[in-house]
Amino acid sequence: MLYYLLLFYLTQTVMCEKQPNFVLVLTDDQDVVLGGMNPMKNVRRFIAEEGVTFTNSFVSSPICCPSRASLLTGLYVHNHLTRNNSVAGGCYGENWRQNEHRVFANALKNAGYNTFYAGKYLNEYGVKHAEGPSRVPPGWSEWHGLVGNSVYYNYTISNDGVPTHSTDLYLTDVIREISINYIENQTKSQPFLMVLAPPAPHQPFTPAPRHKGVFSNVTALRQPNFNVVAEDKHWLLRMPPSPLPESMMSELDKAYRSRWEALLAVDEMVADVVQALEINALMEDTYIIFTSDNGYHIGQFSQVYDKRQPYETDIRVPLLIRGPGIKKNTQNPQPVTNIDLAPTILQLAGLEPKKMDGHPLELLKEEDNMERLMLVEYYGEGRDGTVDPKCPWIYDSDHLAECHPLYDCKCQDSKNNTFACIRHIADRVNMKYCLFADNENFAEMYDLSKDPYELENIVNEEFQSIVLWYRNSLVRLLSCKGREECDHVNTKKDSIDTF
Numbered sequence: 001m002l003y004y005l006l007l008f009y010l011t012q013t014v015m016c017e018k019q020p021n022f023v024l025v026l027t028d029d030q031d032v033v034l035g036g037m038n039p040m041k042n043v044r045r046f047i048a049e050e051g052v053t054f055t056n057s058f059v060s061s062p063i064c065c066p067s068r069a070s071l072l073t074g075l076y077v078h079n080h081l082t083r084n085n086s087v088a089g090g091c092y093g094e095n096w097r098q099n100e101h102r103v104f105a106n107a108l109k110n111a112g113y114n115t116f117y118a119g120k121y122l123n124e125y126g127v128k129h130a131e132g133p134s135r136v137p138p139g140w141s142e143w144h145g146l147v148g149n150s151v152y153y154n155y156t157i158s159n160d161g162v163p164t165h166s167t168d169l170y171l172t173d174v175i176r177e178i179s180i181n182y183i184e185n186q187t188k189s190q191p192f193l194m195v196l197a198p199p200a201p202h203q204p205f206t207p208a209p210r211h212k213g214v215f216s217n218v219t220a221l222r223q224p225n226f227n228v229v230a231e232d233k234h235w236l237l238r239m240p241p242s243p244l245p246e247s248m249m250s251e252l253d254k255a256y257r258s259r260w261e262a263l264l265a266v267d268e269m270v271a272d273v274v275q276a277l278e279i280n281a282l283m284e285d286t287y288i289i290f291t292s293d294n295g296y297h298i299g300q301f302s303q304v305y306d307k308r309q310p311y312e313t314d315i316r317v318p319l320l321i322r323g324p325g326i327k328k329n330t331q332n333p334q335p336v337t338n339i340d341l342a343p344t345i346l347q348l349a350g351l352e353p354k355k356m357d358g359h360p361l362e363l364l365k366e367e368d369n370m371e372r373l374m375l376v377e378y379y380g381e382g383r384d385g386t387v388d389p390k391c392p393w394i395y396d397s398d399h400l401a402e403c404h405p406l407y408d409c410k411c412q413d414s415k416n417n418t419f420a421c422i423r424h425i426a427d428r429v430n431m432k433y434c435l436f437a438d439n440e441n442f443a444e445m446y447d448l449s450k451d452p453y454e455l456e457n458i459v460n461e462e463f464q465s466i467v468l469w470y471r472n473s474l475v476r477l478l479s480c481k482g483r484e485e486c487d488h489v490n491t492k493k494d495s496i497d498t499f
């Protein structure tokens with residue numbers, strides 16, 4: 001084993017002769033808690049069984065644009081400043097564009113990599129008020145970025161700055177085709193990075209025609225927190241209707257099974273990508289990473305279906321990696337967040353991750369000291385005037401979002417659904433502490449080792465010194481900058497009463 005590690009080290013960092021390739025598959029809104037990986041037979045066969053599955057993988061924010069910005073830069077939300085899904089909130093806004101050279105692909109490209117992106121980037125990429133689709137983000141030598149947010153048909157792709165519209169080609173299949181062509185053109189002499197970002201299983205959950213009805217008898221998973229009344233949770237969750245009426249259940253079931261069906265094209269894409277890598281003799285030098293930008297809930301605590309919440313359904317994501325030196329068919333419980341992926345990739349390429357908040361994952365070691373405090377940040381959205389006039393909350397539409405009659409007017413977001421959480425994982429610790437920026441200063445705390453479904457908010461039951469320690473640590477994490485600071489918040493044992 002020691003010999004092997006040494007050999008790996010030598011090939012990776014000293015001899016530098018063969019830098020590995022990377023293929024990162026990034027799905028949109030795919031959960032891991034509610035069985036979101038169940039339909040992915042090929043991903044299981046070609047990535048999980050050939051590599052490592054991380055069983056404690058989280059995101060910096062349970063929403064697309066901020067989370068993608070974290071994955072691309074290795075930074076927490078408070079450092080990349082992409083706070084919500086609109087240009088005004090930093091999603092492909094001016095600040096992002098000025099700092100886009102910090103996206104990890106730039107470092108690889110500068111080191112001689114071919115770099116390729118296909119699919120959804122940041123939600124507002126390519127829109128008129130963010131320089132339009134002629135702007136190709138720096139860092140990519142071949143660019144096929146989707147203009148705007150995930151859709152399945154009727155979209156524009158910027159092909160190296162040339163916008164191309166399609167009405168009737170299923171987007172996941174288009175990404176698959178461009179990707180296979182690209183792989184066929186790669187050689188062993190120049191390393192490459194590919195990011196494949198299909199729309200599935202984002203709303204409206206449209207499957208490819210060949211997959212429609214495949215899961216017609218599947219219903220939404222009813223775990224113990226399904227449609228329970230959330231008396232001890234923050235304001236938005238206590239809004240009526242609670243529980244959801246029986247008449248909503250078929251809508252939830254439909255969303256659940258359509259998501260699975262929409263994922264099947266992604267699963268086929270992964271199989272074809274693996275096959276293309278094998279046919280072109282590139283597989284042995286290639287890491288394949290499979291993950292999602294955030295999780296999803298369907299029916300938990302009387303919510304409808306969405307993300308944007310601090311619960312496990314929304315912040316946990318699948319993370320699977322195969323590649324040179326990684327043991328087959330293993331599970332790894334080390335706590336990971338999506339800000340770790342950029343530094344991990346750079347380190348594997350023999351480059352130094354610079355000015356990132358995350359740290360490289362231990363891909364070769366089993367666990368050792370795995371304590372970690374991870375930060376989750378979310379800025380609640382309100383949508384001026386778009387609360388459906390048929391909903392009684394129209395009077396407060398500036399501060400509420402996603403309230404539709406289809407959801408029985410249960411709102412999915414609000415301005416004061418703004419929160420930060422610590423997700424604390426250690427040898428015998430599995431905790432969550434969240435603080436909301438609302439007029440109740442609401443706090444939630446769960447001991448996931450005893451309460452995996454987050455049924456009991458223990459913030460008033462737990463020793464208050466412990467609660468304060470979490471609060472204090474959360475405040476520190478919210479201003480941490482760089483790996484040293486963000487990693488070591490938990491080891492600074494400052495007195496808890498200084499807060």
Ligand SMILES: *[C@@H]1O[C@H](CO)[C@@H](O)[C@H](O)[C@H]1NC(C)=O
Binds near residue numbers: 084088089380381
């Ligand atoms: C996004 O954030 C910006 C800046 O904080 C804010 O002006 C905007 O209203 C937010 N967007 C929504 C939809 O809440």
Ligand SMILES: *[C@@H]1O[C@H](CO)[C@@H](O)[C@H](O)[C@H]1NC(C)=O
Binds near residue numbers: 154167
């Ligand atoms: C395609 O999108 C455009 C706007 O982007 C819309 O006007 C048009 O109706 C859509 N067509 C279809 C077939 O959905």
Ligand SMILES: *[C@@H]1O[C@H](CO)[C@@H](O)[C@H](O)[C@H]1NC(C)=O
Binds near residue numbers: 181185
């Ligand atoms: C492969 O590369 C050649 C030369 O750069 C280019 O002309 C061709 O279009 C590429 N093919 C594909 C499928 O990308």
Ligand SMILES: *[C@@H]1O[C@H](CO)[C@@H](O)[C@H](O)[C@H]1NC(C)=O
Binds near residue numbers: 218
């Ligand atoms: C659907 O139901 C049939 C008949 O009961 C069963 O054989 C099949 O496995 C089910 N399919 C799924 C996806 O559950």
Ligand SMILES: *[C@@H]1O[C@H](CO)[C@@H](O)[C@H](O)[C@H]1NC(C)=O
Binds near residue numbers: 235414
């Ligand atoms: C949250 O915002 C809504 C909408 O503005 C408001 O009605 C409600 O009182 C607020 N609740 C809390 C706890 O701040």
